[in-house]
Amino acid sequence: MAKELRLMKGNEAVAEAAIRAGCDGYFGYPITPQSEVMEYLMAEKPHERTGMVVLQAESELASINMVYGGACCGKKVMTSSSSPGISLMQEGISYLAGAELPCLVVNVVRGGPGLGTIQPSQSDYFQATKGGGHGDYKLITLAPSSVQEMYDFVKVAFDLAFKYRNPAMILSDGAIGQMMEKVVLEDQIPRLTEAEIIKKCPWATTGKTPDRERNIITSLDLDPARQERHNLKLQEKYKKITENEVRYETIDCENAEYIFVAYGTSARICLKALQLAKEKGIKVGLFRPITLFPFPVNQIKEMAGKIKGILSIEMSAGQMIEDIKLAVEGKIKVEHYGKMGGIIPSPNEVLEALEQKIIGG
Amino acid sequence: MAETLTKQDIIKDENIVYKKTGLMTDKVLSYCPGCGHGTTHRLVMEVIDELGAQANTIGIAPVGCSVLAYEFMDIDMQEAAHGRAPALATAIKRLMPDKLVFTYQGDGDLAAIGTGETIHAANRGENITIIFVNNGIYGMTGGQMAPTTLPGMKSSTSPYGRDIKTMGYPLKITELIARLPGTYFVTRQAVHTPANVRKAKKAIRKAFDLQKQNKGLTFVEIVSNCNSGWKMTPVKANQWMVDNMFPFYPLGDIKVDGELVK
Numbered sequence: 281m282a283k284e285l286r287l288m289k290g291n292e293a294v295a296e297a298a299i300r301a302g303c304d305g306y307f308g309y310p311i312t313p314q315s316e317v318m319e320y321l322m323a324e325k326p327h328e329r330t331g332m333v334v335l336q337a338e339s340e341l342a343s344i345n346m347v348y349g350g351a352c353c354g355k356k357v358m359t360s361s362s363s364p365g366i367s368l369m370q371e372g373i374s375y376l377a378g379a380e381l382p383c384l385v386v387n388v389v390r391g392g393p394g395l396g397t398i399q400p401s402q403s404d405y406f407q408a409t410k411g412g413g414h415g416d417y418k419l420i421t422l423a424p425s426s427v428q429e430m431y432d433f434v435k436v437a438f439d440l441a442f443k444y445r446n447p448a449m450i451l452s453d454g455a456i457g458q459m460m461e462k463v464v465l466e467d468q469i470p471r472l473t474e475a476e477i478i479k480k481c482p483w484a485t486t487g488k489t490p491d492r493e494r495n496i497i498t499s500l501d502l503d504p505a506r507q508e509r510h511n512l513k514l515q516e517k518y519k520k521i522t523e524n525e526v527r528y529e530t531i532d533c534e535n536a537e538y539i540f541v542a543y544g545t546s547a548r549i550c551l552k553a554l555q556l557a558k559e560k561g562i563k564v565g566l567f568r569p570i571t572l573f574p575f576p577v578n579q580i581k582e583m584a585g586k587i588k589g590i591l592s593i594e595m596s597a598g599q600m601i602e603d604i605k606l607a608v609e610g611k612i613k614v615e616h617y618g619k620m621g622g623i624i625p626s627p628n629e630v631l632e633a634l635e636q637k638i639i640g641g
Numbered sequence: 642m643a644e645t646l647t648k649q650d651i652i653k654d655e656n657i658v659y660k661k662t663g664l665m666t667d668k669v670l671s672y673c674p675g676c677g678h679g680t681t682h683r684l685v686m687e688v689i690d691e692l693g694a695q696a697n698t699i700g701i702a703p704v705g706c707s708v709l710a711y712e713f714m715d716i717d718m719q720e721a722a723h724g725r726a727p728a729l730a731t732a733i734k735r736l737m738p739d740k741l742v743f744t745y746q747g748d749g750d751l752a753a754i755g756t757g758e759t760i761h762a763a764n765r766g767e768n769i770t771i772i773f774v775n776n777g778i779y780g781m782t783g784g785q786m787a788p789t790t791l792p793g794m795k796s797s798t799s800p801y802g803r804d805i806k807t808m809g810y811p812l813k814i815t816e817l818i819a820r821l822p823g824t825y826f827v828t829r830q831a832v833h834t835p836a837n838v839r840k841a842k843k844a845i846r847k848a849f850d851l852q853k854q855n856k857g858l859t860f861v862e863i864v865s866n867c868n869s870g871w872k873m874t875p876v877k878a879n880q881w882m883v884d885n886m887f888p889f890y891p892l893g894d895i896k897v898d899g900e901l902v903k
Contacts, residue, residue, distance in 0.1 A: 335735060341757070348728075350736050352733070487717055487740060494711075495717045496720070498702075500720055
């Protein structure tokens with residue numbers, strides 16, 4: 281049977297993907313440019329489709345803590361927001377990471393700092409990949425660059441979150457969230473029953489039965505030695521994630537002399553810039569990190585030995601460029617080009633920046 | 642026949658007048674001697690035990706003196722961020738409506754940093770039970786002024802007494818939430834005398850019974866002491882509580898069967 285095909289906004293794709301991935305609960309708070317996620321869910325009545333709970337909370341503080349409560353029970357739970365709202369959630373995200381709880385947080389990024397603008401941006405890279413809240417922790421961070429990937433990464437993120445008992449983030453932006461593209465929809469995955477959850481998540485607070493000790497979910501341990509052991513265990517987990525879960529895409533990188541490194545909307549701009557470059561006879565490829573944590577360090581390091589320079593294209597003042605530079609270890613030139621405040625750079629500007637900053641620089 | 646009684650002679654079913662609560666763990670309580678938390682913990686666990694609901698109950702500990710409540714209660718528990726327990730409880734109950742879900746919170750947690758979560762969970766009529774221990778002070782952090790600290794009452798951040806003009810009024814959050822249509826049973830109790838302990842237990846039992854009937858949010862405030870925060874002996878602290886806290890926070894039911902008590 282042919283797969284179901286639908287024209288959707290990126291935000292709507294996230295919502296539909298959540299229902300079909302067997303998500304148990306969505307807890308959110310309205311904020312532009314991602315409010316369509318909850319609007320779509322409310323209109324769809326997922327309670328009737330799968331039994332999924334959808335609740336509009338009184339704040340992002342409440343919604344992320346509702347996610348925490350549900351995650352403690354082994355439920356597949358999520359929230360979505362945009363930059364200022366995600367800043368408010370950082371406390372809760374830190375607790376989720378500290379207590380090793382699986383969940384999905386979608387950030388449809390807008391320009392900042394502060395209230396900033398409602399237009400697309402990529403200036404939350406540091407916040408997403410370096411921790412964001414207090415303490416040493418990491419989020420598994422996926423960066424979609426199409427509406428299809430907005431859809432696909434919901435399931436991927438849930439799978440990774442449960443595999444590692446770690447919060448996962450989809451780091452999107454206002455452009456991907458708002459634009460419409462066709463999406464291939466997968467079949468419905470049934471929600472887990474309580475018995476299935478108990479089997480899959482024996483740590484979950486589902487009610488203490490006589491056959492086991494009580495389950496306690498906490499990130500608190502006042503004993504420094506034990507707290508350090510817990511931190512070491514987390515670091516061990518992040519190492520494992522780094523070794524196993526790096527995802528990326530390369531386009532025209534084989535014989536390239538120069539490389540754009542870009543994710544999300546910036547990567548789409550670069551695709552067009554590749555065409556323009558080809559017409560000019562410039563050998564440039566695109567390296568698109570799909571996981572921002574874990575960052576494709578080794579792949580970029582290996583590539584650096586074969587090319588002359590890298591231009592990092594980001595809709596920010598240059599954040600991912602720090603990770604690229606660490607990977608390249610000073611071997612070749614790495615520069616940044618980007619726009620801020622909600623402006624999307626044009627392919628011509630991107631190519632011009634390559635010519636000026638890397639080729640001619 | 643032996644002349645003196647041995648332990649074995651004494652430990653007989655017919656001699657037992659009191660025993661350790663089944664759902665309290667063997668962990669020694671971390672609370673100060675004379676503090677009301679220990680008794681309140683026991684009452685909640687006795688009620689869960691009597692309801693035969695251990696396998697069906699999920700509790701939420703706050704941040705504050707009872708942050709380690711999960712060490713003492715032999716049930717599945719979650720530790721919330723400061724003030725957020727009602728948000729956790731909301732999600733748990735929505736996702737698993739057949740469970741008994743309760744939060745156990747102090748005054749700083751529930752009535753200051755968590756005011757938003759408390760009011761909105763109550764206003765949505767979440768079918769959860771909130772046990773609210775009000776001792777008018779931040780105990781865990783060393784006796785700072787709480788939202789419920791009485792006018793003129795000294796604390797480490799109101800060393801000359803709470804000045805209403807600059808520090809604001811104590812918040813009667815229990816009366817406030819009783820006015821919200823989502824709450825069904827709201828009461829204020831104490832655990833400083835055996836008679837009050839019995840009444841408080843009855844109220845807690847009622848709160849959980851009503852939760853089982855999905856009547857809306859049930860809320861039990863326990864006005865308690867904090868002898869170390871108040872810098873008094875336990876006996877003096879209880880007397881001070883009777884003389885000063887009870888006139889401001891009068892004991893008794895505030896809302897019954899969804900109706901405010903006249």
